Amino acid sequence: MGLSAAFHVRIATCTHNPAIEMLVQSFPGPMLMSLREAQVAAPLMGHKGTEEHRELAETIQRRDLDTATTVMRAHLGRTAERVSSVETSPTD
Template sequence: MFSRVNVDRVSLVIVDQIKGLIREGKLRPGDRLPTERELCQRFGVSRVPVREALRVLEATGLATVRVGARGGGYLTSPTAERLGEGLSDLLSLSPLTAANVTEARMIVELGILPLVVERATADDITELYDLIEAGGTALQDGTYTMEMSAAFHIRVADSAHNPAISMLVRGFHGPLLMSLEKAMEIAPAMGRLGIDEHLKLVDAIRFRDLAAAETVLREHLHRTARRVEHTRLD
């Protein structure tokens, strides 16, 4: 299945070949890759690029390297969290403003809300209420953080029960958190209002009231947008 390579940065060529075989269905999660020695022979390269290729595959969540008698490289399915980390790093290192992030949130979060209202389960609703209660308690004792707010919005997205949406929103976690922190710096007293809006949003989702949910979320996001206008994330 593998072709010999003889170009610069051969480790990336090896990675591309393995990814191609995964896309074609010739390799699947759980499959054990050939040994390092066998891979070297099949690709016609030394152990250095083979080991580097395995590190790249492991870093991207496509493989895991085990040790021991049954050790070696095994293909895995990348999780939403792992894939999201890469996207989050790219977004976090880009010259974004908090306003840029909030505009994107309006498109994404309002866009997925119909699915959330339609598909949210009783467990989803319970967990969202739990997050709100925990946030309220933290606000009272002075331990509330924007990480708690970000976790709420991510959990709302998960209630759409679409792995692509969860992956997208989790990948946006870094910029989302930074924009929320900027908003809190500008108006630290708004935490109580934010939690109240979270509660109204979950109430609307529970009653399958899309219009009410959209009204609450739109005002919630517009208020954040007004606070962070022209504010950079750095």
């Protein structure tokens, strides 16, 4: 989990956009909590996340903005769907 969070912080740093860096660095607690919840809710998705991280790093290295954008949108979209389904699920 720590490596995944560190990856996101590093990507934010690489944007050289102070607002993005500050935003990502401002919520390490919620990010780690989300990663823990993902591990419980969908343990096999960790492999998918790792693949997406690798693909994103490779597209950035190639300076392939279009593919990097597609990979990141899919990655964040999957996370948003998971978080949204947790928030809307009925409580016992």
